Amino acid sequence: MTSFSSIAVRELPIFPLPEVVLFPGRPLPLHIFEFRYRIMMNTILEGDRRFGVVMFDPVRGEPVSVGCCAEILQYQRLPDDRMKMITLGQQRFRILEYTREKPYRVGLVEWIEDQPPTKDLRPLAEEVRQALREVFYLSNKLTGQEIDFPEEVPDLPIELSYWVASNLYRVVPEQQALLEMQDTASRLERELEILTSTRNHLSARAALKDAFQGS
Structure with a gap:
């Protein structure tokens, strides 16, 4: 061996x-x-x-x-x-x-383990949290539900990156890729891309819904 x-x-x-x-x-x-x-x-x-x-x-x-x-x-x-x-x-x-x-x-x-960060990741983590908040807001608007933003969302960048990755749905290969990453910044950047794409999709649906309701 x-x-x-x-x-x-x-x-x-x-x-x-x-x-x-x-x-x-x-x-x-x-x-x-x-x-x-x-x-x-x-x-x-x-x-x-x-x-x-x-x-x-x-x-x-x-x-x-x-x-x-x-x-x-x-x-x-x-x-x-x-x-x-x-x-x-x-x-x-x-x-x-x-x-x-x-x-x-x-x-x-x-x-x-993740490699030690070479820069302050808190601004990037806050961008991810903000995108997450907007996805929650738009999801509530589309479904008519009142779901509060989860209190347990972590503040620390690495813990936040794991939380977001674990809560992605129906994208198991993407989750596996995020798990295998050993750079916190890269994981957060990819999650920001996913959340931004989701937010844009939900925003378009919400605008269409408002247009139908207003007509």
Whole structure:
């Protein structure tokens, strides 16, 4: 086996999920029913309660190599040994190799982090927050709902970048790309592009709605 003594690595049970990308600091509720994953979770509960969540790529027919470690915060046992649990995203990782395939996959992983920023990211983060506010306002206007801007939206740039990425809908490949980025500024800039495009689309729909209502 290759030596990885120069970098921090560990073995981690791997839980592949279709259409799910977990980010650090974000909750992930799970319903565990497959036999092999019931075995996995029972083993994890006897240890540090951590496992790796990776998105299952349906095109390649296998899990992607970059995922996020999850920690079990709460769990409830159901009939026939099924479980419901609340987990929380921790560090991101890259799978170097699989050390075991059955009854569930175990991977040798290295932790990955964002590079230290070379500039003050607070102005960019505020641009992202403002675009997010405008998307919420326009969504409320179009649906006729009164949904308040979430209080839990983080202020710190890196945490904000994870929050926004985790709340994007129906764009799993984009979420995976954001997870794999190791530059906070690049992640925020891409999210600003997505939010700006969404805001412009919603604004056009809102203008059309106003025109019909006013005619």
